[in-house]
Amino acid sequence: MDITRDTAPETNRSLPIALLRAREKVMGPIRAMLADVGVTEQQWRVLRVLAERGTLDPTEIADRSCLLMPSLTRILQTLTAKGLITREAHPTDKRRQLVSITPDGRQLIADNLKESQRLNAWLRESFGADKLDALLDLLNELDALDRDTRG
Amino acid sequence: MDITRDTAPETNRSLPIALLRAREKVMGPIRAMLADVGVTEQQWRVLRVLAERGTLDPTEIADRSCLLMPSLTRILQTLTAKGLITREAHPTDKRRQLVSITPDGRQLIADNLKESQRLNAWLRESFGADKLDALLDLLNELDALDRDTRG
DNA sequence: GCATTTTACTTAACATGTTAATGGCAAGGT
């Protein structure tokens, strides 16, 4: 008597698992690229955000790079030690900090952005631009769920 | 909404980030449910696989639950300590083990499966069955990329 | 003005992710 035999979805029909596998598929090559430079996927995300938006406070970095504050705290320490970012106190609010990317950080981005885009282009061509866009739309729509109708 | 067209894609058009956010959206409620029972999302996945497929060796568990072997090793230790699984030596191959779920483990599954299905149904209704299926199809297709043309 | 609450960040503790190295064992070739 296996209760779960009929009721539980197969793993390929399980959204969490499917998301996990898809993410691993996409991140694999990127991680390999970044490993050569000595930064992790998350550190790369933080640097990218800083390169794109300029000086930010940790809370906004966490939001934009999809990291929780405890993780970000450690990552900022690491990136500071690597000389890829700098941190200064907020002029008026002493609780806050202002984080900026250094020239070395920008250089690291520049050195890897082309390869990153190449991988992105490969995915787009290999998977299909229409499907990729459809997938992104669905994912964003899913993420936006329950933004207003939160009972 | 200021979608600036820089060299780098915005985070909502970045597939890795979009996958991350979507996964967080889906897993949040499930994690909350499991936290009440004292098991993690990954431990739940392992138990589910064992409940669905019966006795398995760690390698196959890792494959089916999308876990790397080092993670699985620790998880199996934890689950054994919790009395939710049992491990025995393989009869002919002494490198392998055979892992089975215990009655307590099955009970934990049974106690939470209904709620898990309720969350699943909510997602299906809230997001739309057609869109959910389309999303799963796209994710599976993405995961299958390069499976045959690998050389 | 002062106490309370909220905010921004940090720290702690535990679990997992990730890569590399290790040890025990099996399979194949000689």
Added chain:
DNA sequence: ACCTTGCCATTAACATGTTAAGTAAAATGC
């Protein structure tokens, strides 16, 4: 039997995920 090779599982080391608690400073309320 011997050696090489490969496989299974574990361990190690470091980074992150996750929740809860802690610290300092700003905002709020009385």
